Amino acid sequence: MDIKTLCLGILSLGDATGYEIKKMVAEGSLSLFSEASYGSIYPALGKLMEQGLVTCRAMAQDKRPDKKVYSLTEAGRGELTHSLRKDPDPDKNRSEFLAAILFCESVAPERVTTLIQDRIVEHEEKITALEGLLAGEMTPASRFVVEYGIATQKAALKFLQTHQGSLVGAAAKGAAIELKEVDTPAAK
Amino acid sequence: MDIKTLCLGILSLGDATGYEIKKMVAEGSLSLFSEASYGSIYPALGKLMEQGLVTCRAMAQDKRPDKKVYSLTEAGRGELTHSLRKDPDPDKNRSEFLAAILFCESVAPERVTTLIQDRIVEHEEKITALEGLLAGEMTPASRFVVEYGIATQKAALKFLQTHQGSLVGAAAKGAAIELKEVDTPAAK
DNA sequence: TCCAATAGTATCAATGCGATATATATAGTG
DNA sequence: CACTATATATATCGCATTGATACTATTGGA
Structure with missing residues (x-):
């Protein structure tokens, strides 16, 4: 659109x-x-x-x-x-968070943990904000969209809470690469 | 990014x-x-x-x-x-589907029903496709991202299945206005 | 046989983003 | 009191990006 x-x-x-x-x-x-x-x-x-x-x-x-x-x-x-x-085009979702997760072999293992922790907080805040919107006056359509947003945010939150441990193994694997990386002060 | x-x-x-x-x-x-x-x-x-x-x-x-x-x-x-x-920027989601829902007063009521029905099918197909990906070899990070995608798709699907009726009232309301200007106050 | 899909690289007009400029008022903070 | 941030409001500019298209050749299906 x-x-x-x-x-x-x-x-x-x-x-x-x-x-x-x-x-x-x-x-x-x-x-x-x-x-x-x-x-x-x-x-x-x-x-x-x-x-x-x-x-x-x-x-x-x-x-x-x-x-x-x-x-x-x-x-x-x-x-x-x-x-x-016209039939709506498929959704387009961009997420730097998911990108960072997928490319996590290039980041420090503890960074992945922080990333997910921060993301959980963001989801909680977003859900609170959306629920706040519901308190006001809304058209049925607007309410539908906001409740849809809450439902997906809650699903993402729950997923992160229950699966945040599953990347620890991968992060440990990347640790060797990261240690080598830290020696070179090329970054910045 | x-x-x-x-x-x-x-x-x-x-x-x-x-x-x-x-x-x-x-x-x-x-x-x-x-x-x-x-x-x-x-x-x-x-x-x-x-x-x-x-x-x-x-x-x-x-x-x-x-x-x-x-x-x-x-x-x-x-x-x-x-x-x-660097901390990842917030996600950016674009959805012509949700736009069509929010602007539904400008579309025929039966169109809204079709829109949601089609969307449900798309979600089901997307979930099947993502679950197919899981069958192959994947890194833990890639698996995490795909499972995250499945979780949010399923949440959206479930929301549409359980709430698709809640917009019928609004659509019917719009139709009633077109047919007859005065109507009883809408009840939730 | 013919069309669609696959495998590749590449360009271009139009669209849209992010930052910024220009003004002014108000509210919060040290 | 000064200073900073936020809000109201329109507008433009450089650059990144999209979506379509061009070119060429093979494979697979109807």
Whole structure:
């Protein structure tokens, strides 16, 4: 899904500024499955304006730059509906954590332990944050997405808690390599 | 993690050609957390060569272009170890499926049902494929990553199976609004 | 026979990310 | 009180990356 379609979708939930769109993809339920930078949002909104898929009204503000509130047009709603008619592409997941695990023969054994411990804490915090979201008012769809996020986070957490020992053997194997590595101060 | 570091990590598992690197990130355990196109892999390998982090030997082949097999150098291994010393960035997950769910007021109610049904099948197929991987020979780290993938896939599958009904209310609500403007307040 | 898949390397336009610039207000901290 | 961080808000720029495509040749299946 390109950023233009993402913007159409967000605006289908209500009017918003570029800044608010950025906040929504960085926090809240949208953060579970999307991401976008200012460098993609503002040009996207500009193009959507040109295409007549959104409208924009400038709201003057005291001592602040004008707020540009974007709204979906009828054509924009139609375009969104059309885009969602296509079968969704498979999920794309990027994880530096899993990469570090897979390449663990190139890191110190105790580093692997730390990595997993930290990850467990992050999962716990993420779950708490998502459960906090559920306390507020939400649409059924938004609730569904957040609960989906909680379910997968909990599964990952449980896996790490029950399997963190299974990499010790591999880490020990890599220890010999690491000792040799430490002698060479080439890094940094 | 940029593509250069990803290539270093992959080469730390064994020598490979650009084509093989692409296959590894598209299939196998690496596909669970990474992605890379030819347009990023070949330039990355070129830069790594310039930096002396990898070496390359051309293997002549019958009736095919030369195969360029890349190997990690000592410096390359050091650079990888150094990169992995940094705390991993948080995961980035993109899901057009979850987007479609969140924007479901812009799609037909029966479409939501289809979307979830199809997703359930995809999860089942993915789990089967990952379990197939476990049958072969694997390093402990690779096994860990694949089992992690299975655990999260199963959690997502179970969530969809047990919660697929919870969006029917929302979809029905949307349909009712289309048919008749006033309706009784929705009950959870 | 013909099409799809496999095995390889490689490039390019368009897209998008990450950082940064520009202003100002408020809140927290030493 | 000064200083720093955070929040509000728009916008641009260089660079990394994607997705598609080009080129060539073999193998396997319908």
